[in-house]
Amino acid sequence: xxxxxVTRAQLTxxxxxxxxxxxxxxxxxxxxxxxxxxNALSRGEMVKISSFGSFAVRQKGQRIGRNPKTGEEVPILxxxxxxxxxxxxxxxxxxxxxxxxxxxx
Amino acid sequence: MTKSELIARIAELNPHLYxxxxxxxxxxxxxxxxxxxxxxxRVELRGFGAFSVKSRDSRVGRNPRTGEAVNVxxxxxxxxxxxKQLRELING
Numbered sequence: 001x002x003x004x005x006v007t008r009a010q011l012t013x014x015x016x017x018x019x020x021x022x023x024x025x026x027x028x029x030x031x032x033x034x035x036x037x038x039n040a041l042s043r044g045e046m047v048k049i050s051s052f053g054s055f056a057v058r059q060k061g062q063r064i065g066r067n068p069k070t071g072e073e074v075p076i077l078x079x080x081x082x083x084x085x086x087x088x089x090x091x092x093x094x095x096x097x098x099x100x101x102x103x104x105x
Numbered sequence: 106m107t108k109s110e111l112i113a114r115i116a117e118l119n120p121h122l123y124x125x126x127x128x129x130x131x132x133x134x135x136x137x138x139x140x141x142x143x144x145x146x147r148v149e150l151r152g153f154g155a156f157s158v159k160s161r162d163s164r165v166g167r168n169p170r171t172g173e174a175v176n177v178x179x180x181x182x183x184x185x186x187x188x189k190q191l192r193e194l195i196n197g
Binding site for chain 1: 135141147187
């Protein structure tokens with residue numbers, strides 16, 4: 001595993017290389033895309049990106065949790081959580097590359 | 106929302122761009138994330154979340170129907186952890 005971290009900067013650079021826009025506008029578009037995905041999720045909508053995966057919001061009920069340090073019981077309030085389900089295409093791709101990476105080293 | 110609806114929305118917000126360029130932009134972003142995960146890299150998008158890969162060891166599984174023991178090979182799975190801001194936005 002290479003252990004590098006990809007951030008907005010690299011996504012912006014990729015968009016900049018791919019389409020003939022300025023770096024600034026590329027950065028704004030990356031932000032705007034993440035923003036639109038976030039907005040849809042905050043409305044409780046599911047976001048499906050083919051051959052990548054889907055993001056869905058799940059409602060969790062209240063349950064009793066425990067502070068692991070003090071052993072004290074605390075209620076965990078009902079909340080909404082985001083779950084990402086990778087597509088089979090992405091899972092297969094990652095596994096194929098992982099096998100190649102480990103064969104190479 | 107599907108990928109094509111996302112593309113349509115971004116195109117609507119950016120009337121000066123060609124639809125096919127917006128398509129390339131959206132695809133490039135998800136392709137870069139996928140490619141990074143394939144290299145074993147982590148993708149950290151502050152406020153949104155972080156994508157990473159986790160390895161799962163091989164294990165002996167069981168066919169739930171027949172109860173037969175089967176070997177499940179080791180694999181690498183993609184993982185997403187929601188960012189703080191997005192988590193708050195979803196609960197807000």
